[in-house]
Amino acid sequence: MATAAIGQAIRTVPSHCYSERSRPEKELGYVSFRPSQNCFKFEAQRLVGIGHGIDGRITTAIKASASQAPVANPVLNPSKSDLSDSPKKSKESALILIRHGESLWNEKNLFTGCVDVPLTKKGVEEAIEAGKRISNIPVDMIYTSALIRAQMTAMLAMTQHRRKKVPIVLHNESEQAKQWSKIFSEDTLKQSIPVVTAWQLNERMYGELQGLNKQETAERYGKELVHEWRRSYDIPPPNGESLEMCAERAVAYFKDQIEPQLQSGKHIMIAAHGNSLRSIIMYLDKLTSQEVISLELSTGVPMLYIFKDGKFIRRGSPAAPSEVGVYAYTKTLAKYRQRLDDKLP
Numbered sequence: 001m002a003t004a005a006i007g008q009a010i011r012t013v014p015s016h017c018y019s020e021r022s023r024p025e026k027e028l029g030y031v032s033f034r035p036s037q038n039c040f041k042f043e044a045q046r047l048v049g050i051g052h053g054i055d056g057r058i059t060t061a062i063k064a065s066a067s068q069a070p071v072a073n074p075v076l077n078p079s080k081s082d083l084s085d086s087p088k089k090s091k092e093s094a095l096i097l098i099r100h101g102e103s104l105w106n107e108k109n110l111f112t113g114c115v116d117v118p119l120t121k122k123g124v125e126e127a128i129e130a131g132k133r134i135s136n137i138p139v140d141m142i143y144t145s146a147l148i149r150a151q152m153t154a155m156l157a158m159t160q161h162r163r164k165k166v167p168i169v170l171h172n173e174s175e176q177a178k179q180w181s182k183i184f185s186e187d188t189l190k191q192s193i194p195v196v197t198a199w200q201l202n203e204r205m206y207g208e209l210q211g212l213n214k215q216e217t218a219e220r221y222g223k224e225l226v227h228e229w230r231r232s233y234d235i236p237p238p239n240g241e242s243l244e245m246c247a248e249r250a251v252a253y254f255k256d257q258i259e260p261q262l263q264s265g266k267h268i269m270i271a272a273h274g275n276s277l278r279s280i281i282m283y284l285d286k287l288t289s290q291e292v293i294s295l296e297l298s299t300g301v302p303m304l305y306i307f308k309d310g311k312f313i314r315r316g317s318p319a320a321p322s323e324v325g326v327y328a329y330t331k332t333l334a335k336y337r338q339r340l341d342d343k344l345p
């Protein structure tokens with residue numbers, strides 16, 4: 001995102017503006033122009049925040065003097081911020097997956113899909129309980145779907161996290177949104193966790209079933225057919241998405257956007273939906289299209305994976321009311337938890 005913003009800025013700068021010598025070195029977090037014809041009024045700058053091209057000019061979130069080491073902006077510039085919650089870059093990353101808490105349409109047993117409904121009181125409680133279970137696991141970035149039930153779940157869960165960092169939803173939907181949501185304090189940024197919302201993580205689109213009661217639908221169309229629509233891999237509901245179609249966007253997004261963050265040592269939480277997560281778990285656990293049929297995810301129950309040496313290892317999810325003894329903590333996670341216990345930053 002930030003690269004694109006800078007790339008956009010560079011692209012919109014008229015090419016006559018820089019001489020051969022001053023070709024912009026586009027290095028995320030650092031863009032320097034030495035315009036030959038004063039297209040810009042400024043010398044090389046070290047961008048601490050990420051600027052966005054507006055009419056070709058770079059506006060900077062936070063300017064630092066050349067002597068200051070550039071600090072990537074973890075909120076505006078999550079992919080390059082090296083402010084991981086672990087004191088040093090971790091050789092392994094934690095990946096928490098959580099299906100949203102119970103929604104108002106889950107309670108009414110209605111097919112929801114991409115209809116944007118909020119959590120019930122019980123769903124709020126589930127999200128808070130989930131937060132207690134993951135309160136000792138590091139989280140550097142959060143990804144949610146574009147739907148409020150997933151976003152509520154993520155934010156409520158993080159109210160329980162012992163690190164007390166502030167999750168901040170990134171707004172890139174327009175240039176103005178980017179400009180108006182900038183943060184101008186490095187200390188505040190260090191206490192923030194970027195929350196990336198992505199429609200690709202939305203629940204599968206349930207087509208003409210959305211809003212229908214699941215029981216009535218089974219009575220109308222037959223239990224077997226409705227079960228196939230709900231749980232098969234490649235049979236879509238009428239004018240809706242099959243799990244396969246959902247996977248094509250959700251797993252692609254995971255591979256393109258989230259896996260590189262894990263590879264860089266970032267600890268990630270994804271708050272999404274029953275089917276978008278089933279498709280991701282199918283990828284993580286290498287399930288066949290037959291095996292995924294029986295995969296069911298409860299609302300608001302966090303699952304923990306460790307990403308290490310390019311592999312995903314499932315470390316359990318809490319069955320008991322407390323997480324103690326449920327998550328198989330790795331040494332890294334145990335050290336992180338000890339730092340929290342010792343109240344170390």
Ligand SMILES: O=C(O)[C@H](O)COP(=O)(O)O
Pocket residue numbers: 110111112113114203206230273274275
């Ligand atoms: O979209 C919905 O209705 C639910 O979130 C998931 O429904 P399902 O369990 O029938 O897939």
